[in-house]
Amino acid sequence: xxxxxxxxxxxxxxxxxxxxxxxxxxxxxxxxxxxxxxxxxxxxxxxxxxxxxxxxxxxxxxxxxxxxxxxxxxxxxxxxxxxxxxxxxxxxxxxxxxxxxxxxxxxxxxxxxxxxxxxxxxxxxxxxxxxxxxxxxxxxxxxxxxxxxxxxxxxxxxxxxxxxxxxxxxxxxxxxxxxxxxxxxxxxxxxxxxxxxxxxxxxxxxxxxxxxxxxxxxxxxxxxxxxxxxxxxxxxxxxxxxxxxxxxxxxxxxxxxxxxxxxxxxxxxxxxxxxxxxxxxxxxxxxxxxxxxxxxxxxxxxxxxxxxxxxxxxxxxxxxxxxxxxxxxxxxxxxxxxxxxxxxxxxxxxxxxxxxxxxxxxxxxxxxxxxxxxxxxxxxxxxxxxxxxxxxxxxxxxxxxxxxxxxxxxxxxxxxxxxxxxxxxxxxxxxxxxxxxxxxxxxxxxxxxxxxxxxxxxxxxxxxxxxxxxxxxxxxxxxxxxxxxxxxxxxxxxxxxxxxxxxxxxxxxxxxxxxxxxxxxxxxxxxxxxxxxxxxxxxxxxxxxxxxxxxxxxxxxxxxxxxxxxxxxxxxxxxxxxxxxxxxxxxxxxxxxxxxxxxxxxxxxxxxxxxxxxxxxxxxxxxxxxxxxxxxxxxxxxxxxxxxxxxxxxxxxxxxxxxxxxxxxxxxxxxxxxxxxxxxxxxxxxxxxxxxxxxxxxxxxxxxxxxxxxxxxxxxxxxxxxxxxxxxxxxxxxxxxxxxxxxxxxxxxxxxxxxx
Numbered sequence: 001x002x003x004x005x006x007x008x009x010x011x012x013x014x015x016x017x018x019x020x021x022x023x024x025x026x027x028x029x030x031x032x033x034x035x036x037x038x039x040x041x042x043x044x045x046x047x048x049x050x051x052x053x054x055x056x057x058x059x060x061x062x063x064x065x066x067x068x069x070x071x072x073x074x075x076x077x078x079x080x081x082x083x084x085x086x087x088x089x090x091x092x093x094x095x096x097x098x099x100x101x102x103x104x105x106x107x108x109x110x111x112x113x114x115x116x117x118x119x120x121x122x123x124x125x126x127x128x129x130x131x132x133x134x135x136x137x138x139x140x141x142x143x144x145x146x147x148x149x150x151x152x153x154x155x156x157x158x159x160x161x162x163x164x165x166x167x168x169x170x171x172x173x174x175x176x177x178x179x180x181x182x183x184x185x186x187x188x189x190x191x192x193x194x195x196x197x198x199x200x201x202x203x204x205x206x207x208x209x210x211x212x213x214x215x216x217x218x219x220x221x222x223x224x225x226x227x228x229x230x231x232x233x234x235x236x237x238x239x240x241x242x243x244x245x246x247x248x249x250x251x252x253x254x255x256x257x258x259x260x261x262x263x264x265x266x267x268x269x270x271x272x273x274x275x276x277x278x279x280x281x282x283x284x285x286x287x288x289x290x291x292x293x294x295x296x297x298x299x300x301x302x303x304x305x306x307x308x309x310x311x312x313x314x315x316x317x318x319x320x321x322x323x324x325x326x327x328x329x330x331x332x333x334x335x336x337x338x339x340x341x342x343x344x345x346x347x348x349x350x351x352x353x354x355x356x357x358x359x360x361x362x363x364x365x366x367x368x369x370x371x372x373x374x375x376x377x378x379x380x381x382x383x384x385x386x387x388x389x390x391x392x393x394x395x396x397x398x399x400x401x402x403x404x405x406x407x408x409x410x411x412x413x414x415x416x417x418x419x420x421x422x423x424x425x426x427x428x429x430x431x432x433x434x435x436x437x438x439x440x441x442x443x444x445x446x447x448x449x450x451x452x453x454x455x456x457x458x459x460x461x462x463x464x465x466x467x468x469x470x471x472x473x474x475x476x477x478x479x480x481x482x483x484x485x486x487x488x489x490x491x492x493x494x495x496x497x498x499x500x501x502x503x504x505x506x507x508x509x510x511x512x513x514x515x516x517x518x519x520x521x522x523x524x525x526x527x528x529x530x531x532x533x534x535x536x537x538x539x540x541x542x543x544x545x546x547x548x549x550x551x552x553x554x555x556x557x558x559x560x561x562x563x564x565x566x567x568x569x570x571x572x573x574x575x576x577x578x579x580x581x582x583x584x585x586x587x588x589x590x591x592x593x594x595x596x597x598x599x600x601x602x603x604x605x606x607x608x609x610x611x612x613x614x615x616x617x618x619x620x621x622x623x624x625x626x627x628x629x630x631x632x633x634x635x636x637x638x639x640x641x642x643x644x645x646x647x648x649x650x651x652x653x654x655x656x657x658x659x660x661x662x663x664x665x666x667x668x669x670x671x672x673x674x675x676x677x678x679x680x681x682x683x684x685x686x687x688x689x690x691x692x693x694x695x696x697x698x699x700x701x702x703x704x705x706x707x708x709x710x711x712x713x714x715x716x717x718x719x720x721x722x723x724x725x726x727x728x729x730x731x732x733x734x735x736x737x738x739x740x741x742x743x744x745x746x747x748x749x750x751x752x753x754x755x756x
Contacts, residue, residue, distance in 0.1 A: 006041050008101040009086060011079050013041060020078060023408065024416070026445060027078040032057060033071040037079075040087065040097040049094040068095075124219070124246045125162040125410070127169060127195035128152055129185050132202045135210070140231070143203055145170070145276040146269030147235050150257065153299060154239035156334075156373065157254045160247050164193040165374035168414045170276060175451040186217035192450055194411015197246060201238065203231070214238060221245050232257070232265035258297050264290055268300055275303060283307035291319075298327060298335045305339065309346045316346055334373060337366040341379045348386060356386055374415075377406045381418055388426050391610035396426050413450060417443055417459070424462055428469070431612055433648045437466040444479070457487035457495035464502045468509070469650045471681030471689065476506045484522065493527045497537040500526070504544040509754075511687050511717040513548040520545055532569040536562050540578065543585070550722070552589035559585055576613050580651075583621035584755055587628050595625050616642040616651035623658065624752055635752070636662045643675070653679070657688050658752040664695050665749065672696055687713055688753040691725060694732065698746075703735035722756045724749070 006013040012021045015038055020027045029037070035057045040048060050065050058067065072095060076087055086099040128151060133143040145166065155161050172192045176184055186198035197219035204211045209229035216223070224241045228234045236257055243251035257265055267286050274282040287304040290297060301323050308316035320343040327336035340363035347356035360383040367376045384399035400422055407416045420443040427436035440463040447456040460483030467475040480503035487495035500522055507516035520541060528535035539562035546555035559582035566578055579602055586595035602608065602618040609615070623638035639659035643652055660675040673696070682689035690713035698706035710732050714721060727747045734744045750756070 004042075004103050006101045006103055008041070008097075008099040009079065009081075013037065022078065022080055024411075024413070024446075025442065026449075029078045030071075030074060032067070033074040033078070036068070036071045037075045037087075040095060041101050044097040044099070044101055047090050047093050047096040053094065123160055123162050124197055125164070125193070125195045126155070126197045126199065126242065126246060127164055127172075127186075127189040127193055129169070129182060129189070129198065129200045129217075130173065132200070134202055135205045137205075140203070142266070142270040142273040143231070144273065146271075146273035147203075147231065148201075149272040149276075150232060150235045150265065150269050151239045151242070154236055154255050154257060155243060157256070158243060158247070158252050159373075161243065162410065163374075164189075164195065164410070164412055165378075166276060168193055168374075168412050171414050171452065171454060174454060182215070182217055190218055192413045192452075199242065203234075210234060212238060214241070216245075230262050232262055232269065235265075235269075258299050259294065264294065264297070264300070268303065271300075271303055271307075275306065278310075280307045280310040284311065284313075296326065296330075298323065298330070298332060301326075302335060302338055302342070305342050309342055309349075312349070317343070320346070333366045334375075337363040337379070338375045340366070341375050341382070344379070344382060344386075348382065353386060353390060357383070357390075360386065377403060377410070377415055380406070381415075381422060384422055384426075388422070388429055391429070391607045393426065393430050393610075396422075400426065413446060413452070417446055417452070417455060420446070421459070421462065424466065428466070428649065429611070429613060431646065431649045431652070433466060433469045437463070437470055437472075440466045453486065453490065457483045457490065457492060457499060459483075460486060461495070461499045461502045464499075464506070468502075468506055469648070469653065471653065471679065471684075471686055473506065473510060473681075473685040477503065477510075480506060484519075488522070488525065493525065494531060494534055496522065497526045497534045500541050501537040504541040508544040508548045509686065511548070511721055513545065514718045516545050516548050532565060536565040536569060536578075539565065540581070543581065547581075547585065550588075552585045556582060556585040556589050556591065576617060580617040580621050584624050587621075587624045588751060588755065592625060592628060595621070595628075599625060612645050613649055613651060616645055616649065616655060620651050620654055620658075620752075623655075624755060627749075627752060632662060632665075636666075653682060654754045657682060657686075657692055658754055661688075661692050661695065661749065661753045664692070664699050667699070669696065669699055685716075687716060687721075687725075688756070690716065691728070691753055691756075694728070695746075698732060698735065703732060707732040707736045724756050 004015040006015075010023045013019075018034060020029055020034060020037070036053065039053070039057055050068055053068055054065065072087055072089070076082065076084060079086060081087055086097065088096050088098045090096055128148050130144040131147050133140050149166055152163050152166065155163065169189070172188045173180070173185060175192070176188055182200040186200070189195045189198045195218070198217045200215050200217055202213045204213070206227055209227060210231055212226040212228075212234050214224035214226070224238065224245070226234050226237055226241070228237070236255075239255050240251050243255055259265055267290050271283045271286040274280075274286065283303065284307045287300050287307065290300045291304050294300065301319065305316055305319050305323060308319060320339055323339045324336060327333075327339060340359040344356045344359035344363065347353070347359065360379055363375070363379045364383060367379070380399050380403045384396045384403065387393070387396035387399060400419065403419050407419050420439050423439045424436045424443070427433070427439065440459070443459045444456070444463050446452070447459050460479045464476045464479035464483065467473070467479060480499055483499035484496060484503060487493075487499050500519055503519050504516055507513070507519065523538055523541060526534055526538055528538050539558050543555045543558035543562065546552075546558060559578060562578045563582055579598055583595050583598040583602075586592070586598060599618060599621050602614060602621065605611075605614060607614060608618065619638045619642040623635040623642075626632075626635040626638060636659060639655045639662070642655035643659060645652070656675050656679055660672045663672040663675060676683065676692070676696075679689065683693045684690075690709055694706045694709040694713065697703075697709060710725075710729050713725065714729065720726060724747065731744045731746050
């Protein structure tokens with residue numbers, strides 16, 4: 001019975017793994033409460049008395065019937081059963097599960113989608129699996145994805161049938177082992193894409209032409225068998241047959257190809273296959289003659305535009321504007337909107353944000369009535385990303401809310417992962433790191449639960465970053481290393497560069513230079529020529545190593561190169577990370593005038609007042625400079641100002657530790673304790689946090705406790721650790737001796753503790 005998988009309402013209950021999911025999200029539930037739910041679902045054909053529940057679920061023991069009501073309340077919350085319609089209370093009797101639950105194992109059906117549509121009455125959702133070419137003709141290598149996209153494009157003209165985007169279908173297939181059966185692929189399409197109908201098509205030779213067999217693996221009706229002498233004509237016929245089978249009123253006259261020329265349609269299908277393989281030069285070569293000979297073929301022009309943008313060809317902008325004019329003339333809102341989306345992406349890649357925003361807003365203006373098309377969700381997510389970059393956080397939040405409703409409706413896990421990724425970035429930028437960490441954790445869980453390897457390395461690195469911000473350094477190392485391992489396995493240099501940047505930063509914070517040196521060995525696997533951000537991250541990793549060795553001058557040189565690279569690449573990382581690091585390195589290299597210039601550069605950034613991350617980073621850099629100049633009061637004021645900006649992020653945590661240290665030096669112990677409130681993880685796992693704890697304990701007259709914490713600090717670091725920590729340790733040792741004196745003078749703080 002442990003193989004049972006129950007579906008009811010928006011929930012999926014897997015007994016073997018003891019997992020309960022609500023609309024795809026794992027619901028934490030205590031053991032007895034989950035046992036209660038499983039028992040009631042299994043006994044759904046009848047009412048179950050309280051005594052029976054106590055015997056079967058709790059094993060009676062020393063419990064009363066009150067535990068049942070408590071467990072029922074927890075279950076109802078987990079399955080979103082606020083009215084008590086699923087788990088009904090039968091007064092004087094017991095309880096009954098009143099929902100319709102399907103056991104997928106006994107029904108012999110594949111698992112249902114994790115993200116079930118919010119609207120049960122939505123249009124059918126059709127997933128076309130890659131078409132199997134069994135003709136033995138290698139010249140027909142374009143059939144698998146090219147023909148699939150031709151059929152999907154023809155169906156999209158009707159608009160009544162929802163279809164997941166081809167990249168999501170290919171990503172779904174990639175989660176399965178090679179040679180997976182059509183049934184396994186169909187099960188994955190239901191689970192990951194929320195598809196209500198899954199179709200498998202096979203093409204064979206037949207007499208002088210071809211035979212096409214179409215089978216509905218999930219949903220649908222009788223198989224479809226077609227014969228003909230030309231494949232693209234068969235593809236169009238298949239589109240009509242699918243529409244007839246799935247749509248209540250049958251196909252509309254608009255299901256057709258733009259061209260009746262078979263050679264043109266084959267060229268387009270070949271180009272679509274090449275696009276799926278990211279062979280953009282081949283796409284350009286195949287479609288250039290088509291676009292020249294048939295300038296009104298908008299599908300070909302749009303595919304050609306995608307290739308030009310991927311190749312960073314300036315011709316894309318001229319073609320895009322021309323395509324917009326033709327789409328307006330032909331009253332083709334969908335083509336016009338997709339063209340705006342492509343141009344928005346092109347301008348965003350070149351950091352021309354005003355032009356990007358103009359095109360994306362134009363696409364969204366055309367969205368009403370086209371919500372079933374994947375370009376609407378793609379545009380919404382890209383526009384939200386741009387708004388976050390521009391620190392227009394209310395707009396970004398509203399757009400992500402809109403995207404979430406679309407994700408819940410379509411049930412595409414891959415789109416859900418994109419949404420989660422952007423949620424994390426927005427929450428991090430607005431200072432809600434606990435919630436950002438939750439979303440980052442959900443993203444990693446989704447990747448793992450569904451076997452989605454693509455993107456997992458970046459998700460692990462994102463979770464590692466969020467963990468570091470909350471002071472969860474053990475988790476930081478765990479997830480960063482997992483991200484690096486996945487990136488190396490997939491040979492993904494950009495993801496590897498991101499993971500290395502995270503782990504190198506963590507090892508510097510943890511005062512572990514030997515571990516950092518070992519991590520740097522993997523930098524040889526990173527192609528630093530493309531994309532440019534790889535070189536930037538590589539420079540930052542090497543700078544972290546120099547900082548870990550207290551070689552501030554060498555670190556400054558590397559960070560100056562990184563800042564220049566960030567300027568060229570238009571990376572906002574420069575403002576948030578590179579410049580504050582560079583400012584600190586310059587301070588400690590004795591180049592205070594240059595550090596002042598870096599502070600001035602951050603202060604005059606156009607987004608400073610809206611971007612609290614950057615604002616706090618600037619204040620922290622100013623505090624370091626003030627302390628180096630002997631202005632301890634000014635340094636403390638800058639740190640307190642950073643804290644007063646509110647929210648929880650990396651720089652506010654740094655400011656809290658450093659401000660507490662300077663406050664302890666002043667003798668204001670109660671004020672220091674207030675500054676450290678909520679910093680428990682930092683005080684347990686970060687060297688500067690442990691050092692601050694020890695300093696506070698010593699100031700409170702608890703020298704033995706201070707020495708114990710200091711020894712924990714030493715145990716977390718590699719090598720002898722910074723000289724200043726060793727000097728403090730000697731003072732704590734002297735205090736703790738039987739003849740010791742608590743009045744042992746402590747050495748003056750040379751720099752902010754987070755930079756020691």
